[in-house]
Structures are given as C-alpha cells and as structure tokens.
Amino acid sequence: MTMGLLFDATRCIGCGSCASACKEQNKLPGEVEERTTAYTWTTVKPVEGTYMRKLCMHCQVPTCASVCPVGALTKSAEGPVVYDAKKCMGCRYCMMACPFDVPKYQWDRPVPIIGKCILCAGRITKGESTACATACPVGATIFGKRDDLIRDAQDRIKQNPIGYVDHVYGLTEAGGTSVLMISSVPFEKLGLKNDLPSEPPALRTWQVLSNIPSFVAVWGVFLYGIHWITARRDEVAKAEAHTQSEDRR
Amino acid sequence: MTTTTLSARRPRFGFWTTVVGLLLVPFLIITFLRFTKGLGAVTNLNDSFPWGLWIGFDLLCGVGLAAGAFTLTAVVHLFNLKRFEPIVRPTVLTGFLGYGFVIVALMFDLGQPWRIWHTIIYWNTHSVMFEVGWCVMLYTTVLALEFAPVVLERFGFHAPVRLIHKFITPLVIAGVLLSTLHQSSLGSLYLIVPSKLHPLWYSQLLPLLFYISAIGAGIGMVILESYLSQRAFGRHLEMDLLEPLARGMVVALGIYGLMRLQIISRNGSFSAITSFSYEGKMFLVEFVLGVLLPVGLLAFRKLRTNPTWLVTGAFLAVLGFVVNRLNVSVTGMERAAGARYLPSLMEIIVSVTLVGVGMAVFALAVRYFSIFPEPKPAESDH
Structure with missing residues (x-):
C-alpha cells in the first residue's frame, strides 16, 4: 500500500511549520529559504490569495529514478522516492529530467550531493506520519494511504464545488504522484504545470532503450553482411583478373 | 625513425600551442577552485540550469564531432572502399582524442567524478545516461585498439598488431554499433523532457536526428582536420578523397535538414521561426550555418572541388552542428527553466584549454608516429 500526502491549499495559513519541521527532521543547515534548494526541501508561500507548498511529488513512476544511471534514486514500496547519496556521481540528469524541477544540488560544496524531500521515508517505515504533516496545526497537509487521500480529496471537492477547482493535482500528472494537491485557484497560476501528460515520461525513453538488443543484432548482421558482400566482390574481381592474365599467357 | 623525417614534420608554434600555453595557468587555478569550492564557484550553473557548456559543448559536441572515426572505418573496412585508407589513421586518432576530451571534461562536470566507475557496478538499464556511459567506455576502448597498431608498430611489437588486424572486421x-547507439542516445537524453524542451528541437525522432547530424558533421570534421594538418605540417590536401567525402556530408546533412523541416511543420512550430522569437532566431542561425549553406555550397561540383570552398563548407557544417547541440542543451531549455544561461569565463577557459590540449596531443602524435601516409618518394608508382 503506497502512502502519500494531501495538501489542501484552502486550509493552509502559511505559518511555515511544515518547512521548519522538515529542516529539523532532516537536519538541514540554515534557515528556510525563499525557494527549495538542496538545503530547503519544502517551502510554503503566498500566491494568488492562497498558500502553496512546494515539495517532491513522489511520482508513481518517477522520472528521476528512471534516468539515474547508477540507480541512486528509487521508488520505495511505501511510496517515497528515496536517494542513496553513496551511489550518486553527480551527473544531475535527475534535475534536468524531473517534470516538477524538484531535485536540487549542493553547488557550494566540493563533495556535493542532491537534496530533495524523501517523504520522511525513515518515519514512514516506522509507521509514523511525515514531519510536515505532523507539524501542520490546521491539517492542511495530511498523511495517509494514497487511495484514501484521493477519496478524501474528491469528497472535499464534491461537498464544496465552488470552493475548489475540480481537479486533484497529482492524480494523473506525469503518471500520478504520491503527493496530491487541491486548491481554490487554478494550479497553473500557482506555478504548477498543467500540461503534463498522464503517461509517465520514463516510458518514452524505455520505448527506445528496450529496442537496443534487437537493434544490435539486426544492425550487426547487416554490417557484417555488407562487409561480406564487398569483400567477396573484391575477391571475385581479383580472381577474374588472375584468370584473364592466365588466359593471355 | 630518422631525424630527417622528424624535422620534415617539425610543427610550428602555431595558434593552438600558444593558446594552450597561455591558458594553462588560469586553467590550473580554475581546476583548483572547482575541486575545493564546488561547481557553483566556477560555473554559472544553478538549480534552474543544471547542465551548461560542459555538457552542451564538451560532451555533446566532443562525441558528435568524433563521429568521423566510425564513419570512415565503416567506409574502409565494411564498405571496402580502400582508397580512403590513408585518412583513417588521423581520423581514428581524432576520434580517440575527442573521446578523451569528453572524459576529461566529465571529470570537471560531474559532481563527484571519482565515482564515475559507479556505472560499472550500479546498473539502471532504464537510464539513457547509463547506456551512454557504457557505450562511451567501450567505444573509447575500441578506438584505442583501432589506433594501437600505430603505436605498437612504432616500438616494433608486431605480434599484437597482427592479432588486431586479424580481428579488425569485428572490431x-x-x-x-556502439557509435550508432550512443550517438543517437545523446539525443535520447532529451526525450525525457517533452514539457521542457522547445518544440523547435523536441521530437520523438531526436535519437535519429542526433545520429545523422553527427555523421554529417563528423565528415565535416575529417575535412577540416585534413585542412588544419595540411596547414600545420605543410602537407597537400587529399582532394581526391575529400571531394567524395563532402558528397557524403551533403547527403547526410540534406536528409537531416529535410527531417528537421518535416518535424517542425508537423508539430506546428513554424510560427516560432517566422515570428523571429528568440528560439526562432537561434534555430535560423543553426539551420543556415549547419545545413543550408554547407549543402547549398557543396552540392555544386565546382565549389566542392575547390579547396577553399570545400573547407569553408565543412567548417560551416561543424559550426552549425555546435550551435545545434547548444540550442538543444541550452537555448531550447531556457524558457522552461525561466532563466537564461551563459557560460562563465571560467567554464569557457576549461573547455578551450581542453580542446587546445587535444590539438597539441594530435600534433605531437603526428610528429612521433606515422599518422599520415609518407609522401611517396617518386610519384611514379601509379
């Protein structure tokens, strides 16, 4: 059963408890910054008359995990997309590829690693809720099973259709995410992309990569065939030249 | 090797030697800063722009422009067009140095380059980067083996040379195969960002586009490099070989250009060009330099057989190729990132110095190994 978060922007009061709790839980240095960085994994900011959180969406089929050449990023069974800093060599393809621009880098360190929300994976395996959800004083961010959260979100929209945009963000975006959001303001105005395909981007590359073995076989035989024909042609030409010179003799 | 042939090949202290000499001091300082203060201290990279010049130029162009090596070895050893044999060695050497350049550049760009070997033990077969890493590793080995006879011969080791010659076809x-895979995979790297890369460059056919344009520009590079070594070492330009190669380049770039136009007309992004948007202008620069001019000029036999025009056409193709790769990796990504990226002076110095070192190594290799065919003592044997 995968777990997740539901963020209800209409309930958020912008107090920033979630961001501070995140810093403390993950022992991140410094104050909470304006934007998410390698040292600030979540922020909450006023936008368009409401408040918006920014954090890793924990995709169902994470693009970052699919592109990582060394498999440092993985989707765990409980839902969090976790990061093994010991494997990472710092190619930063995950930053490039993430449809939500989540992974951030330690640009100021000689031995840098990626920083991003890991959905308090350690706490979840112990059966606890995430630090941000626990810290939220008004229940704007709640923790639970993804399926339950989806039902909860849809109920809230159904009960108050005027108060919400009729869309649960994260239900289908980039193949669906473990973090879900609902709001009274259209999501594109809150800085979220509304044009993300429901097909996970990772499938696009897999369509190409999965064909490599058969491609290698066909192209290899083809190239050898070319060599075979051209070399044979040379041999024949040589043999003919030889017989012709024999005939002349 | 006698002193007479060495002195005959004595390279001048040319442009690149001077550039490398002058840049070496700042280069070393930047290297020190890079590994003590982090990437942020020397580059203009940041969280909105994680890939810059070192990926767009050093990696994408370094690998792409080395494509002449696999093209020419295929032409000579598989298509059996043996007359091109004399330019295989310099091309394979350029290829090998090109890949060396890429690997050294990655030592700067990777956050923790000392872990580059992690691709060998930690596998993720779903990652294009994983595939590129393996192919570059293996192909650099292939290039080293293809070039090894030159070095081994020089020191009189004939047995391993015979062995390599015996297995030259599978090699x-x-x-x-490896080149086809990773040349196209450099394009596949960008398949994952449909919502970020501008439609003038994004296409499901990116792998094929990268492959064909690399063949075109790779041939352009062979011509250009023949010209440069002709200038540096006082050799004659092998027009009888370069002219047919230029025909191959025209065909490759022609197919590539048509594909680009078809893709753009299909995804409806022509308006981005006609409206002269920022992306449109950059596309025009790339397309006019890298496709229209070289194809337009070298399609004519009269221009193709003229050394000056031939070299000009090849140079434009290479230049346009570089602009294309920078457009894919930088220009096309800027709108989605909501930021502009220009490389820092320090990034540029690292790239230029590495190119310069590559050229200097090439010049040294030409001096000590028999890379170019010896000019025949009397031109009577044909």
Whole structure:
C-alpha cells in the first residue's frame, strides 16, 4: 500500500511549520529559504490569495529514478522516492529530467550531493506520519494511504464545488504522484504545470532503450553482411583478373 | 625513425600551442577552485540550469564531432572502399582524442567524478545516461585498439598488431554499433523532457536526428582536420578523397535538414521561426550555418572541388552542428527553466584549454608516429 500526502491549499495559513519541521527532521543547515534548494526541501508561500507548498511529488513512476544511471534514486514500496547519496556521481540528469524541477544540488560544496524531500521515508517505515504533516496545526497537509487521500480529496471537492477547482493535482500528472494537491485557484497560476501528460515520461525513453538488443543484432548482421558482400566482390574481381592474365599467357 | 623525417614534420608554434600555453595557468587555478569550492564557484550553473557548456559543448559536441572515426572505418573496412585508407589513421586518432576530451571534461562536470566507475557496478538499464556511459567506455576502448597498431608498430611489437588486424572486421563492427547507439542516445537524453524542451528541437525522432547530424558533421570534421594538418605540417590536401567525402556530408546533412523541416511543420512550430522569437532566431542561425549553406555550397561540383570552398563548407557544417547541440542543451531549455544561461569565463577557459590540449596531443602524435601516409618518394608508382 503506497502512502502519500494531501495538501489542501484552502486550509493552509502559511505559518511555515511544515518547512521548519522538515529542516529539523532532516537536519538541514540554515534557515528556510525563499525557494527549495538542496538545503530547503519544502517551502510554503503566498500566491494568488492562497498558500502553496512546494515539495517532491513522489511520482508513481518517477522520472528521476528512471534516468539515474547508477540507480541512486528509487521508488520505495511505501511510496517515497528515496536517494542513496553513496551511489550518486553527480551527473544531475535527475534535475534536468524531473517534470516538477524538484531535485536540487549542493553547488557550494566540493563533495556535493542532491537534496530533495524523501517523504520522511525513515518515519514512514516506522509507521509514523511525515514531519510536515505532523507539524501542520490546521491539517492542511495530511498523511495517509494514497487511495484514501484521493477519496478524501474528491469528497472535499464534491461537498464544496465552488470552493475548489475540480481537479486533484497529482492524480494523473506525469503518471500520478504520491503527493496530491487541491486548491481554490487554478494550479497553473500557482506555478504548477498543467500540461503534463498522464503517461509517465520514463516510458518514452524505455520505448527506445528496450529496442537496443534487437537493434544490435539486426544492425550487426547487416554490417557484417555488407562487409561480406564487398569483400567477396573484391575477391571475385581479383580472381577474374588472375584468370584473364592466365588466359593471355 | 630518422631525424630527417622528424624535422620534415617539425610543427610550428602555431595558434593552438600558444593558446594552450597561455591558458594553462588560469586553467590550473580554475581546476583548483572547482575541486575545493564546488561547481557553483566556477560555473554559472544553478538549480534552474543544471547542465551548461560542459555538457552542451564538451560532451555533446566532443562525441558528435568524433563521429568521423566510425564513419570512415565503416567506409574502409565494411564498405571496402580502400582508397580512403590513408585518412583513417588521423581520423581514428581524432576520434580517440575527442573521446578523451569528453572524459576529461566529465571529470570537471560531474559532481563527484571519482565515482564515475559507479556505472560499472550500479546498473539502471532504464537510464539513457547509463547506456551512454557504457557505450562511451567501450567505444573509447575500441578506438584505442583501432589506433594501437600505430603505436605498437612504432616500438616494433608486431605480434599484437597482427592479432588486431586479424580481428579488425569485428572490431570495426563493434565500433559502428556502439557509435550508432550512443550517438543517437545523446539525443535520447532529451526525450525525457517533452514539457521542457522547445518544440523547435523536441521530437520523438531526436535519437535519429542526433545520429545523422553527427555523421554529417563528423565528415565535416575529417575535412577540416585534413585542412588544419595540411596547414600545420605543410602537407597537400587529399582532394581526391575529400571531394567524395563532402558528397557524403551533403547527403547526410540534406536528409537531416529535410527531417528537421518535416518535424517542425508537423508539430506546428513554424510560427516560432517566422515570428523571429528568440528560439526562432537561434534555430535560423543553426539551420543556415549547419545545413543550408554547407549543402547549398557543396552540392555544386565546382565549389566542392575547390579547396577553399570545400573547407569553408565543412567548417560551416561543424559550426552549425555546435550551435545545434547548444540550442538543444541550452537555448531550447531556457524558457522552461525561466532563466537564461551563459557560460562563465571560467567554464569557457576549461573547455578551450581542453580542446587546445587535444590539438597539441594530435600534433605531437603526428610528429612521433606515422599518422599520415609518407609522401611517396617518386610519384611514379601509379
């Protein structure tokens, strides 16, 4: 059963408890910054008359995990997309590829690693809720099973259709995410992309990569065939030249 | 090797030697800063722009422009057009140095380059980067083996040379396969960002586009490099070989250009060009330099057989190729990132110095090994 978060922007009061709790839980240095960085994994900011959180969406089929050449990023069974800093060599393809621009880098360190929300994976395996959800004083961010959260979100929209945009963000975006959001303001105005395909981007590359073995076989035989024909042609030409010179003799 | 042939090949202290000499001091300082203060201290990279010049130029162009090596080895060893044999050695050497350049550049760009070997033990077969890493590793080995006879001969080791010659066909086939895979995969790297890369450059056909344009520009590079070594070492330009190669380049770039136009007309982004948007202008620069001019000029036999025009056409193709790769990796990504990226002076110095070192190594290799065919003592044997 995968777990997740539901963020209800209409309930958020912008107090920033979630961001501070995140810093403390993950022992991140410094104050909470304006934007998410390698040292600030979540922020909450006023936008368009409401408040918006920014954090890793924990995709169902994470693009970052699919592109990582060394498999440092993985989707765990409980839902969090976790990061093994010991494997990472710092190619930063995950930053490039993430449809939500989540992974951030330690640009100021000689031995840098990626920083991003890991959905308090350690706490979840112990059966606890995430630090941000626990810290939220008004229940704007709640923790639970993804399926339950989806039902909860849809109920809230159904009960108050005027108060919400009729869309649960994260239900289908980039193949669906473990973090879900609902709001009274259209999501594109809150800085979220509304044009993300429901097909996970990772499938696009897999369509190409999965064909490599058969491609290698066909192209290899083809190239050898070319060599075979051209070399044979040379041999024949040589043999003919030889017989012709024999005939002349 | 006698002193007479060495002195005959004595390279001048040319442009690149001077550039490398002058840049070496700042280069070392930047290297020190890079590994003590982090990437942020020397580059203009940041969280909105994680890939810059070192990926767009050093990696994408370094690998792409080395494509002449697999193209030419295929032409000579698989298509059996033996007359091109004399330019195989310099081309394979350029290829090998090109890949060396890429690997050294990655030592700067990777956050923790000392872990580059992690691709060998930690596998993720779903990652294009994983595939590129393996192919570059294996193909650099193939290039080293293809070039090894030159070095081994020089020191009189004939047995391993015979062994390599015996297996040259499978070796060349492996080289072509690996090149086909990773040249196209550099394009596949960008398949994952449909919502970020501008439609003038994004296409499901990116792998094929990268592959064909690399063949075109790779041939352009062979011509250009023949010209440069002709200038540096006082050799004659092998027009009888370069002219047919230029025909191959025109065909490759022609197919590539048509594909680009078809893709753009299909995804409806022509308006981005006609409205002269920022992306449109950059596309025009790339397309006019890298496709229209070289194809337009070298399609004419009269221009193709003229050394000056031939070299000009090849140079434009290479230049346009570089602009294309920078457009894919930088220009096309800027709108989605909501930021502009220009490389820092320090990033540029690192790239230029590495190119310069590559050229200097090439010049040294030409001096000490028999890379170019010896000019025949009397031109009577044909």
